[in-house]
Structure formats: structure tokens, C-alpha cells
Amino acid sequence: MLYKISLGTSDINKYRLIQSRELIDEVVSLGKDLKGLRLCHINSTPFGGGVAELLVSYIPLLRVLGIEADWQVIRGDRHFFTITKGLHNALQGAPLEEIKKQSVRRRYLSNNLSNARELDPNYDVFIVNDPQPAALRHYSPESKAKWIWRCHVDSSQPDATVWNFLRPYIQEYDAAVFTTKKFVPKNLRLGKITTMTPAICAFSSKNMFIKKYVCREMLENLGFDHNRFLVTQVSRFDRWKDPFGTISAYRLAKKEIPGLQLAMIGSFAQDDPEGWDMYADIQAEANKDDDMFIYSNLTGIGNMEVNAFQRASDVIIQKSIREGFGLVVAEALWKETPVIAGNAGGIPLQMTGNLSNYLVNSVEECAEKIVHLLRDPALCQRLGEEGKEIVTREFLMPRLVRDELRLIKSLVNK
Numbered sequence: 001m002l003y004k005i006s007l008g009t010s011d012i013n014k015y016r017l018i019q020s021r022e023l024i025d026e027v028v029s030l031g032k033d034l035k036g037l038r039l040c041h042i043n044s045t046p047f048g049g050g051v052a053e054l055l056v057s058y059i060p061l062l063r064v065l066g067i068e069a070d071w072q073v074i075r076g077d078r079h080f081f082t083i084t085k086g087l088h089n090a091l092q093g094a095p096l097e098e099i100k101k102q103s104v105r106r107r108y109l110s111n112n113l114s115n116a117r118e119l120d121p122n123y124d125v126f127i128v129n130d131p132q133p134a135a136l137r138h139y140s141p142e143s144k145a146k147w148i149w150r151c152h153v154d155s156s157q158p159d160a161t162v163w164n165f166l167r168p169y170i171q172e173y174d175a176a177v178f179t180t181k182k183f184v185p186k187n188l189r190l191g192k193i194t195t196m197t198p199a200i201c202a203f204s205s206k207n208m209f210i211k212k213y214v215c216r217e218m219l220e221n222l223g224f225d226h227n228r229f230l231v232t233q234v235s236r237f238d239r240w241k242d243p244f245g246t247i248s249a250y251r252l253a254k255k256e257i258p259g260l261q262l263a264m265i266g267s268f269a270q271d272d273p274e275g276w277d278m279y280a281d282i283q284a285e286a287n288k289d290d291d292m293f294i295y296s297n298l299t300g301i302g303n304m305e306v307n308a309f310q311r312a313s314d315v316i317i318q319k320s321i322r323e324g325f326g327l328v329v330a331e332a333l334w335k336e337t338p339v340i341a342g343n344a345g346g347i348p349l350q351m352t353g354n355l356s357n358y359l360v361n362s363v364e365e366c367a368e369k370i371v372h373l374l375r376d377p378a379l380c381q382r383l384g385e386e387g388k389e390i391v392t393r394e395f396l397m398p399r400l401v402r403d404e405l406r407l408i409k410s411l412v413n414k
């Protein structure tokens, strides 16, 4: 059932070039304290979306520190992932009537049961990401490991029926981790509830330095005119990312900035069956407009291309209306590109200081900010520099490794 993702090790010392010595020393020392610890992260998709993005660079860092870390992905069919996408949406507040049906609950639970039966028990710690595999702990009653549930979505106001269904399974964990305090559902009772924000890898192909002219050339090859402004949104084809809000804002801004181009870069994920319909709808909009482009991981847009878009676009938009964190925001800020983003969920944690002036609550506000930024390149540069500082200080991998290893140490030492 579950399958292990092939990963190697990476080099923590590279971070010494850009992060404080105290931080890296603490991370190395935590690694020594926990040397040989067997840790397994579990989620529901090997690609597409923030969790997969995180784990692919996080696990190799743990390994180089001496932790025997693995990443395993549960299996499921389309029915299962339709239910779990509903659970994901419901944690973010959308009602899910189907969860009242016994057959739906049974399908979710029986999938978790079969995955649990196949799970290699030889780990000291399991970290289970998001609601899809949340009942694995329940179906591993013999396990002596420590179990942590990591919630990546904005679960501050979950649909009550869904939350009442999931809550008992989550309360069986040793600890739960949320991105920020306000995401912790009010009635969750658990020995340990803590918070930590996600982070990006500065050296991955998604975020490594690429010269601007190479990025521009890559974009030109895809059909963009570098003499005209380009704004881009990068995200799964998901309703909470508000792609149609972004398209409407672009259309409004285009009245002031003729020739403006829009790129909608999206990805599909194994656990996200809703993406296809959304893709078709966005494509229909793109068909009406020669300056609007839609690309996906299925049409050759991989990490390097996303990197190029995030570097060479004049402005990155992330008009989410619910957002767990929004790695795409950190990725763009890291590249010193100004970001206009929805004032939602975890995004304001990243857009602090002057950047907070570019948190938007409506299509009109988004359009207005696009025009404002495109007319002021010096401001864009200042915001870009401020953004990079924020990410360097708070949202790079070693800080996340430190937070997670501190938590693990506190659990295994008990």
C-alpha cells in the first residue's frame, strides 16, 4: 500500500553562508542528540502542493544530521481522494454533507486501516500530515512510537460535522502541530499542541539562484514578450487559491496597463481530484485572451520553470481566500519579487512590515496594487529586498528542522 519516496542526503553546511551560526549549530547539536532516531513522515501525494515540496528537501537534511528519516505516501483511489479533498475543504470551513453518510466514513476509515496494516512499524516517530492519513494512528494500536499530527491548512473554523468526525482520531496522537495558534480548533484536547511555520529550501532547483537573463529567456521561449509587464500566480488548481479573482484583477489592471500579460501556473496533485475541472475552466478563460497563459506540471513546467517565473515576473500574485501558509509567497519573496497576496490564513505571517500593504481583500484592491507596483519599479525593488530579508530570517529550512527536532526531543525524552 504505502510507498517510500527515493531521496538522498543534502548539506546543512551550505546554510552557514546565509544563516546565523547559532541556528545551524543548534540544528547540528539536536541531530547529535537524536542520532539514529527512526522518523517517518507520511502524507498523501508525492508531488503537487506544499507538503510534498517541503518533504523533498526536508528529509535529506534530517538524514545528513544523523536521523534515519523516510517519507512514505499512502495509497488511495479516486473515491478516497474525493472524500479527503472534501475533508481538506471542510477543515478550511466548507461544509461536507457526504460525511454524514456511513458509507463515506467507512471508505475513509477502511483506506486508513489498509494503509496502517502495511505500515512498517519500525520507526520511533511518525509525523502524519493533514487529514488524509489522520486515522493511521488509530489503526496502529500496538505502536510504541510517538505520533505527531501535522495540520497544514487553516483549521481555525472547521465544518463542525467533519471536525467532530476527525477529532477523536487526532486526539489519539501524542502531539499536534499547526502553522499558527489561531488555526488550532477550539475543542481539540491533546497532551501537546504546538505551532511552527513551514519553510523553503534555499538551494533546491525551485529556489536556487538563476541569472535574470536566463529566466527571461526561458519565459520568452514559452511565448512571453519581455518588453511587456508580466504578473504570475503559481498554485494548485484549487478554489481557495481564487484563480478567477486573480484573472478578474488582471483584467481590471489591464485597463490601466495595456499589454499586461498574465501567467497562471498550476499543478495537479495525486490527492486533488478537483483540479481537473478547475483547470478546464481557467483554460476556457485563457482561450479568450492572447495575453493570458496557463501552464501546468503536465505541460513541462517543473521546478526550474517555476523558479524562472517567480524571478522574472514583475509581480507575483497569490490571491488566496484561505491559505495554510502559502509556500509560493515565501518562494517569490526569497527571489526578491514583490508579492500581492490575499489577506488570508498564513500569508500575513510572511508579509510583514511594508509588505503588509500588499495584502488584499478584494479583486479591486488587488488590481489597484498591481497598477501601483508596476508603475513604481524602485518600490518593487525595495519590497523585494525586504521580502528576502524576512524569508532569510524566518522561513528557511534550518529553522523548521530546529523547531521539529526540538518537539521530537521533548516527546522522546519523556
Ligand code: UDP
Residues within 6 Å of the ligand: 048, 049, 050, 051, 053, 206, 234, 235, 236, 265, 266, 267, 295, 296, 297, 301, 302, 303, 306, 325, 326, 327, 328, 329, 331
Ligand atoms: N507548485 C509547483 N508548480 C505549480 C504550482 C505549484 O511547483 O504549477 C509548487 C509551489 O512552487 C509550492 C507548492 O507547489 O512549492 C505549493 O505550496 P503552497 O504552500 O503554496 O500551497 P498548497 O498547494 O500546499 O496549498
